[in-house]
Amino acid sequence: MRVVTSRDELGRGSGGRRGVVMTMGALHEGHASLIRAARERDDEVTVTIFVNPMQFGAGEDLDRYPRTLQADLELCENLGVDTVYTPAVADVYRRPPLVTINPGVLGTELEGAARPGHFEGMLTVVFKLLQLTRPHDAFFGEKDYQQLTLIRSMAMDLDLDVDIVGVQTAREADGLARSSRNVYLSTEQRAQAAAIPRALQAAAHETDADTIAAVAAEHLAGLDVDYAVVRSSQMGPVQPGEGRLLVAARVGSTRLLDNCAVEVRSV
Amino acid sequence: MRVVTSRDELGRGSGGRRGVVMTMGALHEGHASLIRAARERDDEVTVTIFVNPMQFGAGEDLDRYPRTLQADLELCENLGVDTVYTPAVADVYRRPPLVTINPGVLGTELEGAARPGHFEGMLTVVFKLLQLTRPHDAFFGEKDYQQLTLIRSMAMDLDLDVDIVGVQTAREADGLARSSRNVYLSTEQRAQAAAIPRALQAAAHETDADTIAAVAAEHLAGLDVDYAVVRSSQMGPVQPGEGRLLVAARVGSTRLLDNCAVEVRSV
Numbered sequence: 001m002r003v004v005t006s007r008d009e010l011g012r013g014s015g016g017r018r019g020v021v022m023t024m025g026a027l028h029e030g031h032a033s034l035i036r037a038a039r040e041r042d043d044e045v046t047v048t049i050f051v052n053p054m055q056f057g058a059g060e061d062l063d064r065y066p067r068t069l070q071a072d073l074e075l076c077e078n079l080g081v082d083t084v085y086t087p088a089v090a091d092v093y094r095r096p097p098l099v100t101i102n103p104g105v106l107g108t109e110l111e112g113a114a115r116p117g118h119f120e121g122m123l124t125v126v127f128k129l130l131q132l133t134r135p136h137d138a139f140f141g142e143k144d145y146q147q148l149t150l151i152r153s154m155a156m157d158l159d160l161d162v163d164i165v166g167v168q169t170a171r172e173a174d175g176l177a178r179s180s181r182n183v184y185l186s187t188e189q190r191a192q193a194a195a196i197p198r199a200l201q202a203a204a205h206e207t208d209a210d211t212i213a214a215v216a217a218e219h220l221a222g223l224d225v226d227y228a229v230v231r232s233s234q235m236g237p238v239q240p241g242e243g244r245l246l247v248a249a250r251v252g253s254t255r256l257l258d259n260c261a262v263e264v265r266s267v
Numbered sequence: 268m269r270v271v272t273s274r275d276e277l278g279r280g281s282g283g284r285r286g287v288v289m290t291m292g293a294l295h296e297g298h299a300s301l302i303r304a305a306r307e308r309d310d311e312v313t314v315t316i317f318v319n320p321m322q323f324g325a326g327e328d329l330d331r332y333p334r335t336l337q338a339d340l341e342l343c344e345n346l347g348v349d350t351v352y353t354p355a356v357a358d359v360y361r362r363p364p365l366v367t368i369n370p371g372v373l374g375t376e377l378e379g380a381a382r383p384g385h386f387e388g389m390l391t392v393v394f395k396l397l398q399l400t401r402p403h404d405a406f407f408g409e410k411d412y413q414q415l416t417l418i419r420s421m422a423m424d425l426d427l428d429v430d431i432v433g434v435q436t437a438r439e440a441d442g443l444a445r446s447s448r449n450v451y452l453s454t455e456q457r458a459q460a461a462a463i464p465r466a467l468q469a470a471a472h473e474t475d476a477d478t479i480a481a482v483a484a485e486h487l488a489g490l491d492v493d494y495a496v497v498r499s500s501q502m503g504p505v506q507p508g509e510g511r512l513l514v515a516a517r518v519g520s521t522r523l524l525d526n527c528a529v530e531v532r533s534v
Contacts, residue, residue: 097424099390099417102369123366124425131426150366157364158391159398 001076002083007091007132010083016043020135022126025049025086026066026180027075030170034139035079037167046133047076049086054093055121066183085133092128100124101158103150106235110227110246111146111257122147123154130162138162143169143177145246145259149235169258171197177258184254193251195219199228200260203245207265209238212245224250230262238267268343269350274358274399277350283310287402289393292316292353293333293447294342297437301406302346304434313400314343316353321360322388333450352400359395367391368425370417373502377494377513378413378524389414390421397429405429410436410444412513412526416502436525438464444525451521460518462486466495467527470512474532476505479512491517497529505534 004010019042021034031047038045049072056062069086076084100120103112107119130138140148152164170178175197176190185193199219206212209230216228226248233242243264248257271277286309288301294316305312316339323329336353343351367387370379374386397405407415419431437445442464443457452460466486473479476497483495493515500509510531515524 094423098371098373099421099424100369100371101425102367102387104365104367106365120369128426131428154366156361157366158368159395161398 001073001081003073004083004085005087005091007085007087010046010085010132012134013044017137018042018044018046018133018135019137019139020046020048020129020133021139022048022050022129023072024051024065024180025072026068026183027072028170028178028180028182030141030143030178032075032079033170034141034167035076035081037165038137038139039080041165042135042137044082045080046083046085046135047081048129048133049084050092050125050129052092052121052125053089054097054124055118057115057117060115061181061184066180085129092125092132097124101127101154104153106146106150106153109146110229111248114226114248114255119147119150123150126151127154127158127160130160135162137165139165139167141169142166142259143179144257145244146235175201177256179256181254181256185251189251189254192222193256195223196247196249196256196258199247200245200258203228204260204262207263209243209264209267212243212262212264216245216247220247220249226250226255230264233261238264240264240267268340268348270340271350271352272354272358274352274354277313277352277399279401280311284404285309285311285313285400285402286404286406287313287315287396287400288406289315289317289396290339291318291332291447292339293335293450294339295437295445295447295449297408297410297445299342299346300437301408301434302343302348304432305404305406306347308432309402309404311349312347313350313352313402314348315396315400316351317359317392317396319359319388319392320356321364321392322385324382324384327382328448328451333447352396359392359399364391368394368421371420373413373417373420376413377496378515381493381515381522386414386417390417393418394421394425394427397427402429404432406432406434408436409433409526410446411524412511413502442468444523446523448521448523452518456518456521459489460523462490463514463516463523463525466514467512467525470495471527471529474530476510476531476534479510479529479531483512483514487514487516493517493522497531500528505531507531507534 019038101123103119174194199216203216230238243262246259286305368390370386441461466483470483510529513526
């Protein structure tokens, strides 16, 4: 496995199909499932490990975001990754960018409302990492569903020549979605957080949009809920058909996200 | 010469160096000089002719923008262009774009202040046309200096694998910068407009930033001037060294732009 820190060392691959998994490190089973999906579909797999300052707001956890590079590299090695790109900030941003990717209206809603500028920073770095790694396929988890939706929109609207592959959320035994931020939770908070997947499971039995949201809210009553909403599967206004229930809640100072598919019959 | 209306017909070229000249049609000597520059530098030259609705604001001249396709194709043929891509709106925009290119602060200044949303629309279509035509070189006139600067910034900040080549402004006998919008001018307005290049010429003899702007303003006294400002050559705040004098003025209802290099010794 090659570990490179400079864009110039990335090369152009050996002609096979290339897949990339973009991460901020602190790798867990969720990332492993993305890497396995890439390993299955592509000849050459690149993992990027880059904590992108541009997608963190003032007062967010940029400084304390977990960093576990040695363990991350071992995981990548064990999963058969070909190349890990773990650049310094200056290798990705040769200057503070003046021109960026504009996520549009969806970038200001839900997570975007809670984290102004987050999606602009996320899309800009995803775009740049696509430019630098030139994959045929790029893999993203469904756990960050709004992020995945925006990346798909970017690929569509900017005519990017890449397949965006969504991968099912990896979960703990009690259903909690895997996230690098779960390490912030105390034992007690960890138990409280399990209400989130329970809320999704209960709500997904319903088919009326308002009822889906209400059942989720009921199960989340003990938490500091930011939103529990039903949207279309592409995150437009909810309508009969495939929908998505999206939840964000704070447990202590840790913001947790989750979502699941729902079948909407009435709105 | 191939004339194609669909992105699928653009192909990937025959392996030589590719150059693209992006236009909104109504081709004139300014475009011809871009095409000649491309012809000189590249093996295959593509011209795009596309009046991009996204870069026109409400109340602007989208509907009356001059369209002269037959003459444009003849000019391209005579200049040895290989491919002309003249798509319908739906071929470029498969849907109204949700994710776009954000021009940042410079996109809100000068032309961006006068034409809100213009540079977002311009950069987005330039980006998309780069994706569709995949050139090694893309040629843009210095006449639209703010546009050229923003395109260079986009290429830098988004790691685009293309050389952005600026080409000197083509001028009429009396110095007026060539522009498709010059056809809007009456004979009398046409004579008034010649004050603009005279203003630039006079001001370029000065070396103090304020004096440069003042001399330009003096020569433009008869016109409806929007701005006559000195910036750095990259359009940051003016400082000693290479600078740029940028002028926008309305003659009747026609907005005219021009600019020239200046050597700034004091600010």
